Amino acid sequence: MAKFYLVVAVVFGLAGGVIWLAFLRPVAEQVRAGTILAKRFRPAESYSQQQPGISRGMRTATEIPIAEHDVLEIAIDGRDGSVSHALNRTAGRSFSVGQRVRVTYVERGFGLFWRRVYVLDVEPVEPSPP
Numbered sequence: 001m002a003k004f005y006l007v008v009a010v011v012f013g014l015a016g017g018v019i020w021l022a023f024l025r026p027v028a029e030q031v032r033a034g035t036i037l038a039k040r041f042r043p044a045e046s047y048s049q050q051q052p053g054i055s056r057g058m059r060t061a062t063e064i065p066i067a068e069h070d071v072l073e074i075a076i077d078g079r080d081g082s083v084s085h086a087l088n089r090t091a092g093r094s095f096s097v098g099q100r101v102r103v104t105y106v107e108r109g110f111g112l113f114w115r116r117v118y119v120l121d122v123e124p125v126e127p128s129p130p
Contacts, residue, residue, distance in 0.1 A: 022114070027106050033125060034103045036095055037082055038073040070095070072122060076103055085119040100125040 048061040070092030075082050083105065087095070095101070102123045109115035 022108060022110060027108060029104055029106055029120065031102060031104050032076050032078060034074045034076040034101055036072050036097055036099050036101060037075050039092070039095060039097050040071045040073070042069050042071055042086075044068040072101075074101060074103055074119070074122065076105070076117075079117075083117045083119050085122050087122070094124060095122070 044065065044067055046063045046065045049064055050061045051059050067088065069086045069088055072085050072087065072092070072095060073082050074085065083103070085103075102125050103119060104121040104123075105117050105119045107115060107117050
């Protein structure tokens with residue numbers, strides 16, 4: 001039985017190492033210019049979160065509200081594809097389609113297996129066109 005526990009411990013240790021490499025290890029922030037390709041409005045909505053666990057009492061789902069927001073689709077110079085970034089409505093008003101922006105992001109992943117760009121901040125490089 002001790003061998004089984006040792007194998008389980010090694011498997012979970014390796015899984016923890018993989019999770020750390022993918023999501024937690026320090027990576028350098030990158031700053032590049034880009035162009036806003038699209039700006040989409042997302043209305044306010046909510047989703048339900050059910051509380052897990054065994055309980056003899058009655059539990060109802062918790063409603064989690066999501067405020068209305070704008071989603072910017074940005075083409076970063078020197079990268080293939082586009083990235084998305086959500087902003088509240090007040091901050092989203094200062095951006096428009098075709099505007100040049102400065103994007104701060106981090107790239108996480110496992111070499112050829114998986115890559116994802118996480119946008120941290122978007123700032124206008126030039127004023128928004130009328």
